[in-house]
Amino acid sequence: MFTGIIQTLGTIRPLAGDYWQISCVNHASESVMGDLAYGDSVAVDGICLTVEEILKDGFIATASPETLRRTTLGKEQAEPRYVNLETSLRVGSKVGGHFVMGHVDGIGRMVSAQQTATSWEMTFTAPDAIARYIVPKGSIAVNGISLTVADYDPEISQFKVAVIPLTYAETNLRYLVPGSWVNLEGDILGKYVEKFLYGGKRDLAADPDASRDEITPTFLAEHGYL
Structure with a gap:
């Protein structure tokens, strides 16, 4: 289980077979790598993956065919491919976002991102499997980030979130362009x-x-x- 509060950014690339290499990219990598152990769960863009091998600045995990089918890992995207990383919730830790399971319900696309005086307003599409769980002021995980739904239009299956500057700067939301795929998980x-x-x-x-x-x-x- 996770909270949707991203600890650091990483990059991801496919290896032979179903293996993927995830590498941390910035000064906050110690928050993920500090006590990372074999068998730990890490949310990679909201996808719960199991650490199978620990590297100097990252780890290797397997993505099953079901994971590839249901998430953005199965979509061709431009490189480098930045991903949000969060280690699993510890008993007694603060829950700064909401309970995120790391079980992606499906994928959507970013429609637009507009900067305002205090935030970024971002709009995404949502397939039916997720749309039925979207309510204004409710929670949703976008690429593993806990966000609050500002508005939802059921007629076109789109929802809007307001992203504070800190979240925008510290996650891969800033790399998204209209049409970018995102992982979505509805509130449990x-x-x-x-x-x-x-x-x-x-x-x-x-x-x-x-x-x-x-x-x-x-x-x-x-x-x-x-």
Whole structure:
């Protein structure tokens, strides 16, 4: 489990087979490499990967076919490829963002990024598998970064977030251009609410287009959530 608070940037490149090499790139690398051990979990752009070999300034991990299918690792992108890195949450540590599992639900694209007086307003697309968990002022992980949804337009499946300058400068958001792929993970709390509402009668994760009642404030009130 992670919190969506990025510790440092890294680069990633494919090796033979399903192996990937992740290397830290800046002065904050000690926050990741300081006590990194074989078998540890590290969120790489929001993807939970297991450390299989430790290098001087990084590590090697395996990405399964399912991971490649569901995440940006399976997409061709320009090099160098910068990734956000975060080690797993320790018991008793501060939770500065929200609970991020590292289990990417799907990928979206950046639509636009506009600088304002106090932040960057960034807009992303979201596939149906994630869109149903997006609510204004709720949490979403974009490339492993815990962000708050500022606005959501269900008609075009796009959401907007306001990114503070520190987050923009310290993560790979600053390298995104319109059309860039991003990993998206919906809030785990929304997934449990959905599970309780439907009682496990439908496998919505496997079939995002399955018929379902619309979750509205009225629907939640009728089921005791408001």
